[in-house]
Amino acid sequence: MNHEISIVVNGEHRTTLVDSRRLLVHHLREDLELTGTHVGCDSSTCGACTVLVDDRPTKSCTVLAASVDGSRVLTVEGLADPGGHSPVQRGFRARHGLQCGFCTSGMLVAATALLADQPDPDDRAIREGLEGNICRCTGYQTIVESVRWAAEHGGAGNAATAHIAAAREPS
Structure with missing residues (x-):
């Protein structure tokens, strides 16, 4: 049907x-x-x-x-902002948060949601926020560093923040 x-x-x-x-x-x-x-x-x-x-x-x-x-x-x-990649995307590049890239799209989206809710998470909060997203290549340390970098350089990003804000508006 x-x-x-x-x-x-x-x-x-x-x-x-x-x-x-x-x-x-x-x-x-x-x-x-x-x-x-x-x-x-x-x-x-x-x-x-x-x-x-x-x-x-x-x-x-x-x-x-x-x-x-x-x-x-x-x-x-x-996720990309009008001027280019979001801070999360830039963080994964800057801190080498990916290797094979297969898990990366899910990690980027989950990290974006985390930073929209918690703009300044500590390492434990980052690990908890990405729980349920498995990477078989990196060992997670560079992923955590990537999300921390993003938090320090603009957070979730303009495109994602606008999306999330619109989703939270009452219908």
Whole structure:
């Protein structure tokens, strides 16, 4: 059975028809061609598919696309500020918070949500904020350093902050 859904993805209103069994991650990647969100485990274990749904980090591999009807969705493609990369993206580059890159999109989104809620987290808060996002390459220290760098250089960033603020406005 198909459902028409209306969502705002990365600030753009999208109305699409989705099968009732279609997962959000597949809708984003295949229907909307936003391939930055990765499919890692299909069981919500790794966090590579993390997106923000109404400002909450959400593992899109376990959410039906039809269930986000009326929501705002932010993917890794929506993190960049108008002038370039967000502070979180710049932090991952500056502090080498990635290696193979597979988990990076989910880490970036989760870190953005963390910094929107906690602009100056300590290392423990960063580790807790990224809990549920697995990196098999880095050992996490450079990821923590990347998020700390971002906190010191602009936090969540303008695009993400605007998205999160809009999601929090009463309907």
